[in-house]
Each structure stands twice: as C-alpha cells, then as structure tokens.
Amino acid sequence: MRLFNSRDQITFNTDPAPVLRPSDGARGGFEMRGNFLPGQSGPFGELESLLIDPRPEYTPVPHNPTSSVLTQFRQMHGARRGSDLVHAAIAWRGNLGVATLNGVYTVDEATHAARVLSRMIDAAVVPA
Numbered sequence: 001m002r003l004f005n006s007r008d009q010i011t012f013n014t015d016p017a018p019v020l021r022p023s024d025g026a027r028g029g030f031e032m033r034g035n036f037l038p039g040q041s042g043p044f045g046e047l048e049s050l051l052i053d054p055r056p057e058y059t060p061v062p063h064n065p066t067s068s069v070l071t072q073f074r075q076m077h078g079a080r081r082g083s084d085l086v087h088a089a090i091a092w093r094g095n096l097g098v099a100t101l102n103g104v105y106t107v108d109e110a111t112h113a114a115r116v117l118s119r120m121i122d123a124a125v126v127p128a
Helices: 068-077 082-101 107-124
Strands: 019-021 026-028
Touching (some): 068 082, 068 107
C-alpha cells in the first residue's frame, strides 16, 4: 500500500517571518508591531492591516504525496468531534469505491484513505 500525507504541507510552513505589511513589503514574526505606518507610533497612529503570507520556500518537501481524499475530508469535517466525526468517516469510507470508479480518486488514494478512516472509526467507537 502506498502512503500519503493527510494534510497539505503549507500547514507546516516554517517561515520565520510569515507576517507581511502590504504598504512597504516589510516582513516579521507574529509579534510584529508593524501595524503602524512608518513614522507613526503610539495609540493614535494610522493603523494598517497585516497579512499572514508565509513564503513557499519555507514549506517542507513532503516525503509522500498529499492525499486529496483526506485533505477534502479534513476541510469538510475537521472540526467535528465524537459521533458526528464517526458518522462522517463511515459515510466517506462507504463512498470511496464509487468515487474511485468515477475517476475522482486513484485506487492507491482510496485504499490508503479507507485504512485511515477505519482507524479513526475504530479509535472513536468504544465497545459497550
């Protein structure tokens, strides 16, 4: 069975200065106090927005490709917990065969995702 990552690697970006001030292109860490325009200071300075924009060169190179099945599952159901998460995992595992036949996922992706989803279900279900 081929292995896949379950989330996009941009999540693990290690950029030491991921915060960007659009007006002058200055970068800094999350502690960046640069939301004041240059030359401004104090509580009445002109505020400017900051963007969280990590640079792609700090994204680690994955050892395995990212699973589109698990990435989509995480985007749609990642915030669910308990029985809601189990029911979503059961539904996705049940639909993998049809999605593979329709060319949405490869057989390798579906096989790996079925194992991961089964482990999630088994870990969440406590025998009575």
